[in-house]
Amino acid sequence: MENQSALFTDFYSLTMAQGYWKKGMKGRAIFEMSFRRQPFGGGFSIFAGLEPLLEKIRVFSFSAEDVDYLRSLNTFEEGFLDCLKKFRFSGSLYALDEGRVVFPGEPLIRVDGGLIECQILEGMILNIINFQSLIATKTARVWLATDKGPVMEFGLRRAQGPDGAMSASRAAFIGGASGTSNVLAGKTYGIPVLGTMAHSWIMAFPSEEEAFEAYAEIFPKFPVFLIDTYDTLKSGILNAIKVGKKLAEKGINFGVRLDSGDIDYLSQEVRRLLDEAGLNDAKISVSNDLDESIIRTLTNAGAPINSWGVGTRMVTGGEDAAFTGVYKLTAKEDGKGRLVPAIKFSDNPEKTTTPGMKQAWRIKDEHGMAVTDVLSLDEEGDTLKTGMRYSFWHPSADYRRFYHTMNGPAEPLLKLKMKNGESVVSHPSLEEVKRLVREDLESFDQSYKRLLNPHIYKVSITEKLHSIKLELIKNYLGEL
Numbered sequence: 001m002e003n004q005s006a007l008f009t010d011f012y013s014l015t016m017a018q019g020y021w022k023k024g025m026k027g028r029a030i031f032e033m034s035f036r037r038q039p040f041g042g043g044f045s046i047f048a049g050l051e052p053l054l055e056k057i058r059v060f061s062f063s064a065e066d067v068d069y070l071r072s073l074n075t076f077e078e079g080f081l082d083c084l085k086k087f088r089f090s091g092s093l094y095a096l097d098e099g100r101v102v103f104p105g106e107p108l109i110r111v112d113g114g115l116i117e118c119q120i121l122e123g124m125i126l127n128i129i130n131f132q133s134l135i136a137t138k139t140a141r142v143w144l145a146t147d148k149g150p151v152m153e154f155g156l157r158r159a160q161g162p163d164g165a166m167s168a169s170r171a172a173f174i175g176g177a178s179g180t181s182n183v184l185a186g187k188t189y190g191i192p193v194l195g196t197m198a199h200s201w202i203m204a205f206p207s208e209e210e211a212f213e214a215y216a217e218i219f220p221k222f223p224v225f226l227i228d229t230y231d232t233l234k235s236g237i238l239n240a241i242k243v244g245k246k247l248a249e250k251g252i253n254f255g256v257r258l259d260s261g262d263i264d265y266l267s268q269e270v271r272r273l274l275d276e277a278g279l280n281d282a283k284i285s286v287s288n289d290l291d292e293s294i295i296r297t298l299t300n301a302g303a304p305i306n307s308w309g310v311g312t313r314m315v316t317g318g319e320d321a322a323f324t325g326v327y328k329l330t331a332k333e334d335g336k337g338r339l340v341p342a343i344k345f346s347d348n349p350e351k352t353t354t355p356g357m358k359q360a361w362r363i364k365d366e367h368g369m370a371v372t373d374v375l376s377l378d379e380e381g382d383t384l385k386t387g388m389r390y391s392f393w394h395p396s397a398d399y400r401r402f403y404h405t406m407n408g409p410a411e412p413l414l415k416l417k418m419k420n421g422e423s424v425v426s427h428p429s430l431e432e433v434k435r436l437v438r439e440d441l442e443s444f445d446q447s448y449k450r451l452l453n454p455h456i457y458k459v460s461i462t463e464k465l466h467s468i469k470l471e472l473i474k475n476y477l478g479e480l
Contacts, residue, residue, distance in 0.1 A: 004056040006087060007066050009123040014070070017116045018080045027333030029115040030357045032107040033125055034328070036350050039137055039320040040292075043454025044444065046140050046437055047108055048171045049132030050098035051427045054417060056124060057089050089117050093418035096360075098428075099174060099436035100413065101444060102133075104350075105395050105459045106360045106373050108325075110414055115332065122327045131164070132171035134323040138292075138314050139175025140437060144449055145292040147299050150307040152194045153177040154287060155315030168315035174433050177314075178307075189430055196224040196257050196285070208235055212243040216254065223247070224255040224285060227270070232261060237270050241277045248279060255283035255306070263288065264303045271304040285309060291318050296451055331357045343472045349396045354461060355472055359383075364408040370443050371404065372458040373413070375465060382464045384410035392460035402460075 020026070038045055062070075062084045070076050070084070091113020102108055109125060111118045143151050153172040159165035169185035179192035186193035197215060205211035208230060216223040225243070227236025240256050247254050256274075258266050263286050274282045286298075287309035295308060312318075330353060334340050341355035359378040363371045374392055376382040384390065386406045394400035417425050428436075447455035461469070 003059045003061050003063065005066055006060050006062045006120060009120050013120050013122050015075065017119050018076055020116050021080050021083060025115055027115060028339060029113065029118050029329060029333065030331035031111045031118045031327055032330050032358070033109040033129060033325055034107050035104055036324040036326065037104050039134055039317070039323055040141060042137065042141060043448040043457060044101050044103065045133055046136040046175055047096050047100045047102045047133055048098060048136035048174050049128040050095055053125060053128045054423050057093070057121065057418065058421065058423060060089055060124070062087050088421055089113065089121060090421045091117060092416065094414040095417050096413045097415065097436060099433040099440065101440045103373055103457050103459045105354070106375060107358055107414060110357070126325050126327055130323040130325040132167055134317045135168045135171035135315060136175035138317055139172040139177055140441065141292040141451065142295060142310055142314055143176030145295040145299065145451065146308050150178045151176055152307060152309045153180045153314060154309045154311035156182045158312040159315045170430070172314060173430055174437060176434065176437065191430065197226050199226060199229045202226060202229040209239040209242055212239055216243055216247055220252055222253060222255065224257050226259060227256045228258055228260045232258065232266050233269055237273050241273065241279065244279050244282055245277065253281050255285055257285040257287065259287045264298055264301050267303045267305050283307065289313060292451055328353045330355055341468055341472065343469065345473060345476050354395055354465065355469055356465060360413040361410045362413055363404065363406065363410050364443065366407050368443060369445060372460055374460050374462060376462040377465055382462055386410070391463050393463065393466040395459060395461050
């Protein structure tokens with residue numbers, strides 16, 4: 001991979017970095033990425049984008065041209081620019097496995113390194129993880145709404161530019177899409193490429209029937225006919241049946257696609273006409289600005305749909321345009337070389353961070369179902385063991401807590417992914433990441449996965465972490 005320009009960061013990251021450099025603040029720091037709320041009013045999110053992030057961090061650097069550009073801004077000192085010429089991330093990075101189900105308030109990524117290098121990585125980490133997690137989450141919701149049926153990602157033409165289209169295709173496949181219309185994404189990521197025909201194909205021929213016959217002749221494996229160019233029931237499906245009967249005589253199955261109109265009514269009528277014609281094996285695919293709410297309505301109504309093409313509202317995030325990921329300093333080296341917890345305090349409880357270098361644990365019951373995620377300090381004496389009874393606190397550091405006896409395993413979620421600036425893991429295939437998404441979703445009760453008013457999954461903190469957070473808040477308030 002070619003070098004990734006380290007100019008892909010927010011300007012304030014560089015001005016702060018120069019400030020740290022000038023003040024001699026080169027000590028160790030811990031930054032964590034988490035997010036504040038579930039997108040789409042949902043009950044879960046999918047962590048995505050880790051592999052491309054690790055690859056970009058590995059080659060993140062300032063070229064001579066980058067440094068010249070920064071010099072032209074008349075903001076940075078030559079000594080600092082000299083440091084940037086040699087900049088490479090040399091620390092460690094811990095993260096969840098890509099494809100895990102995640103919840104607000106828990107660390108998805110922990111960056112451990114020099115204060116300056118950790119700060120400069122902020123923009124790129126948030127850019128990659130926020131977007132791909134948003135699209136993977138949206139796609140998982142769509143896939144669940146289809147009752148886990150085939151979903152085709154058709155979003156290239158509506159995605160936010162070429163980078164957005166490529167990232168969206170990758171993330172959508174992780175989230176549950178069976179394939180993509182984006183041919184470059186197919187080549188780059190090994191995603192199956194799928195597609196049928198456009199209305200222009202139909203319009204280019206003297207008749208609809210001739211258009212279907214020509215397509216079936218050229219692509220006989222499993223032709224899918226777009227039947228709403230003129231009139232779905234009075235023309236499209238009738239011509240598809242004519243051609244379909246000829247194909248059936250040759251032992252060839254086919255499908256039809258609906259891209260407009262009342263999808264519930266039309267799919268029911270199309271299915272009836274196909275069955276009356278003896279074409280019971282013909283498949284029905286639908287598209288037309290679908291999202292998970294529309295799809296759930298159709299599946300609940302029993303619409304006879306075999307596959308779903310989803311584009312705009314999946315690859316853009318639809319009604320929720322951004323994932324609320326943040327990147328915060330949680331621990332820093334003091335003047336004596338000790339790593340001490342750091343906290344951001346806010347009048348808004350969700351913006352008050354949980355301090356310290358942490359581990360996240362997923363606690364399951366004896367049946368393998370997730371009960372809660374718990375944050376602990378990543379140190380001896382704050383681990384979770386089977387058979388023990390614990391008091392877990394609400395992360396807002398208030399009075400709310402619950403007791404839990406560990407009758408199932410506690411899985412540590414954050415794993416070492418980079419050490420000394422180099423990856424220490426082999427990346428799974430996208431198929432394996434998608435499989436992890438589906439396996440992880442199965443370990444959560446349906447109440448967390450429903451589209452409307454999902455149950456809120458508990459993210460808690462240990463007694464020790466709760467005490468440290470309270471102490472830091474009291475210290476802060478005492479200084480006011």
